[in-house]
Amino acid sequence: MEITEIAGYRVLRQLGAGGMGQVYLVEHPRLPRRDALKLLDAGVSRNDDFQARFQREADLLAQLSHPNIVTLHDRGEHQGRLWITMEYVEGIDADHLLSSRGPMPFPLAHSLISGAGAALDYAWRKHRITHRDVKPANILLALDDSTALNDASSEFTVEAVKLADFGIAKAAEEATSLTSTGITIGTLAYISPEAIEGDRVDNRSDIYSLGCTAFHLLTGQPPFTAGSVTALMSAHLHLQPPPVTDLAPHVPVAVDSVLARVLAKNPDQRYQSCADFVAALSDAMSGRFIAAAHEPYSVTATAPTPAAAPIAADTGASSLRGRRWPTILAAAAAVAVLAAGGTAAYLFGQDDRPAAPAAAPSSITSTTVDRPTTTRTTTTTPTVTETLAVPTVPTTVAAVPAEPEPLEGQPCGPDEFNDYSADGTLYCSAMNGAWTDRTHQSRAAVEGGSSCSEPGARARISQTDAIATCKYGPDGTLGWNL
Numbered sequence: 001m002e003i004t005e006i007a008g009y010r011v012l013r014q015l016g017a018g019g020m021g022q023v024y025l026v027e028h029p030r031l032p033r034r035d036a037l038k039l040l041d042a043g044v045s046r047n048d049d050f051q052a053r054f055q056r057e058a059d060l061l062a063q064l065s066h067p068n069i070v071t072l073h074d075r076g077e078h079q080g081r082l083w084i085t086m087e088y089v090e091g092i093d094a095d096h097l098l099s100s101r102g103p104m105p106f107p108l109a110h111s112l113i114s115g116a117g118a119a120l121d122y123a124w125r126k127h128r129i130t131h132r133d134v135k136p137a138n139i140l141l142a143l144d145d146s147t148a149l150n151d152a153s154s155e156f157t158v159e160a161v162k163l164a165d166f167g168i169a170k171a172a173e174e175a176t177s178l179t180s181t182g183i184t185i186g187t188l189a190y191i192s193p194e195a196i197e198g199d200r201v202d203n204r205s206d207i208y209s210l211g212c213t214a215f216h217l218l219t220g221q222p223p224f225t226a227g228s229v230t231a232l233m234s235a236h237l238h239l240q241p242p243p244v245t246d247l248a249p250h251v252p253v254a255v256d257s258v259l260a261r262v263l264a265k266n267p268d269q270r271y272q273s274c275a276d277f278v279a280a281l282s283d284a285m286s287g288r289f290i291a292a293a294h295e296p297y298s299v300t301a302t303a304p305t306p307a308a309a310p311i312a313a314d315t316g317a318s319s320l321r322g323r324r325w326p327t328i329l330a331a332a333a334a335v336a337v338l339a340a341g342g343t344a345a346y347l348f349g350q351d352d353r354p355a356a357p358a359a360a361p362s363s364i365t366s367t368t369v370d371r372p373t374t375t376r377t378t379t380t381t382p383t384v385t386e387t388l389a390v391p392t393v394p395t396t397v398a399a400v401p402a403e404p405e406p407l408e409g410q411p412c413g414p415d416e417f418n419d420y421s422a423d424g425t426l427y428c429s430a431m432n433g434a435w436t437d438r439t440h441q442s443r444a445a446v447e448g449g450s451s452c453s454e455p456g457a458r459a460r461i462s463q464t465d466a467i468a469t470c471k472y473g474p475d476g477t478l479g480w481n482l
Contacts, residue, residue: 007078009037009085020044021081025088035073035085045082049453058084061166063127068119070140070164089162091143094136094217102220103248106255109217110281112139115161117210117274123166124203128419131166132201134209135190136216138164188232189222193265196233198471198478200420204267207274211262214281218255219247223263230474237265254284406435446480453478 004011009026012034016023021040028035044050058075065071071087094112098104104112116139123129131138144157188196192208195201215223223241226232241263243256258280264270271277406412406421412428412435419428426435445462446452452459452470459480461468468480 003039006037006039006083007076009035011037026085034088036088037083037085039078040082042081045077045080051082054082060127060129064123064129064166066119066122068115068161068163069123069166070162072166086164087162089140089142089160089164091141091158093164094139094141094213096137097141098136098216098220104217106218106251106285109214110278110285111158112141112161112217113210113214113281114278115139116163116213117278119163119166120203120206120210121274124206128415129166130201130203131163131206131209132195133165133187133190134163134206134213135187136213139213140164188229188236189216189224191233191236192267193237194267196236196472198469202267203274204270204272207262207270207272207277208267210274210277211259211270214262215241215244215259218244218251221247223259233472233474252284255281258284410435448480448482450480451478452480 003024006024006026008029009024010029012025012027014022015025015036021038021044024037024039026035026037027033040054055075058072062072070089073085073087075082075084077083116134120131120134123131140162141158142160142162144159190209190212192201192205195205212223215221224232224235224239226235241259244251244259245253245256258277261269261280262271262277271280406426406428411433412419413433416428420426421435428435446459446468448461448466448468457470458467459470460466461480461482466482468482470478471481473479473481
């Protein structure tokens, strides 16, 4: 039976469907506005735990206000099915764009990563919210004319970059397994090692996923591909990704080191913010990048000559024109403009190949890191050294009393949701608004191998003293395992 109305919203057409439900383009019942309405399946909606988490986190996510985040408008229930309405973005997602046109030119990929990264940094800095499902399908490009995509030679304008499905995937994964939500391979291609192992997850997990997304945008494939869930998870945990330049020769060789760092297995070795990651990509493109000593790849980079440079510095026009991608106009400006939700034009041209890049020797080692060298002509100018005497001013710093540790059951607010106590035993639960024990002390005994919903939680196995942890198993589902 065709759905024509949902909770007062008039259904215009179905936009898509997934493992948890359908998405419709709807007309607001009172405002002259079109929204996207996600209607969840009845089976998911009947889960009491999911329903509580979904409603609480929807309330929290409604507080997010950023030009690169799809705005959440409302939530409710219709005939036993949960629904949410959000900003409708007329355009295309990065995953569909990759499918139709292949790997992206560096300036466009950089712009999408900049926009998504700005959204992730804002959510973590202001609200301590993690996305947990960063992937090309959740990066939306708002276009001035979406019909222009039907013709590979036509011109269209990207008006904004938006990150979608903020936090909703997290609520779903805590209620059901990855397999049952229908996002097994699609999400696991970008998931961080610590999320797979059920460890504490923070913004650096999203940064890893953003790195996987950048790899996909530049090369046309995720950093790890496998035919099974087990093999894919094992790759994230134990394997190093191939150098980007092996799959995308048009990309500056310095990008290999940037991607190697953002995809480090240890979160402490990654970039600690998306802004740092995006800045490193910019430096790699311009030839200013210098590899850090702890990065897995040893890369020697030579600045491209003007004839082979991917972006002509004096004109702002990209020399990249291949794989059905456009000539990028004002590419240097597009990086900053798109990240702020602005406008940049992309003109699709012929399928001619890019000029051969300048020779840039590279090597991969486990112990040695060579810093990139840049060859350029400079004019020697006199060096003037000026010494300033700075007086020493004694400073008295008042001691700040240590903030008391929270107690189990103590109320906590939205600005503390998902925070952890210093000893790691308590976390601020967004579900009940209180500090909750995440170890085994206050939990009832569980059966080994039985399902669970809180990655990283611990509990005592029934009739034993063994302690189990809630983590993903080889089949990709959450369970109590030693």
